[in-house]
Amino acid sequence: MSALLLPEEIEALFTREDGAYAFARWGRPIAPIVFGVTDETLVTVKGAVEAVVTLAGHQMAETDPELGANLMFFFFREWGELLEVPDLDRMIPGLAPLVNRLAKEDASQYRAFRFDDQGAIQAAFVFLRMKGAMAEVPAETLALTQAVQVMLLWGERAFAEVSPLAVLPENGNTILRPEIAGVIAAAYDRMMPVAAQDASHALRLYARLQAPQSENADGKV
Incomplete structure (x- = not known):
């Protein structure tokens, strides 16, 4: 996955095994x-x-x-x-x-x-x-992984293939992957709902992830 997730990638994070979209914070x-x-x-x-x-x-x-x-x-x-x-x-x-x-x-x-x-x-x-x-x-890795997985109601297979964490090659430190951090921050935007069952919610998350990119491109803080 790239640092900016595509709408379908965001949707997959909150899609259950039966194909239903289910989000909650x-x-x-x-x-x-x-x-x-x-x-x-x-x-x-x-x-x-x-x-x-x-x-x-x-x-x-x-x-x-x-x-x-x-x-x-x-x-x-x-x-x-x-x-x-x-x-x-x-x-x-x-x-x-x-x-x-x-x-x-x-x-x-x-x-x-x-x-x-x-x-x-x-x-x-x-x-x-x-x-x-x-x-x-390691305790730090386990704790951060579990904290991420209870912060939102993710789909059962959201992190089955790719961990929400990454290891920095320069120093070996474990961090939350930027794209997952972005999704969490966008999900807690005060204008976003606390729960959603429609996949259009993923498009709203995507729009909020786009906003910082647009501001950077325009030279704004």
């Missing part, structure tokens, strides 16, 4: 909490979330008035451990069959979302099984 400040990690990793995860939230022009919060925390990260080694988390089955309907399915699939990660009456993201749950290849991923 957070409609409230994000209050994260992290379970199952050291204090050092906790700081890394929260720092990654804050970085992506800042990029989007959105807000963080210490607590959510309804839920306390509305973005929950769970780090564990076996899926069955989730069944021992108090009240998690109340937040994730059908938790037991879901855990059984993910265990059988030998899945490494899973994300679940809840939405408000406007279709905006109300809460998100990130489950990361830290075994095998997942356990070898």
Whole structure:
């Protein structure tokens, strides 16, 4: 992908496996909490979330008035451990069959979302099984990847072939790919809807990505 995505590339980012277009962004400040990690990793995860939230022009919060925390990260080694988390089955309907399915699939990660009456993201749950290849991923890379993937409701295959991150060849630092950063920022434009089910939404995102390019071409700031 080029640094400026084409409309069809943007549309693909929010197209579900059944072919439907489904977009949503957070409609409230994000209050994260992290379970199952050291204090050092906790700081890394929260720092990654804050970085992506800042990029989007959105807000963080210490607590959510309804839920306390509305973005929950769970780090564990076996899926069955989730069944021992108090009240998690109340937040994730059908938790037991879901855990059984993910265990059988030998899945490494899973994300679940809840939405408000406007279709905006109300809460998100990130489950990361830290075994095998997942356990070898640097904490900073893992945290930034997960922060990006809960900032919007992406299609299931949005990053199946190309990571949202890139490694700078000159120093080896990992960054968010500029084209994905642009989509996130455009999605949180205050004139854009918090949720959309029509693919014309992708054209509106594309128009907002074009605007900075046009300003640069005209010599404007």
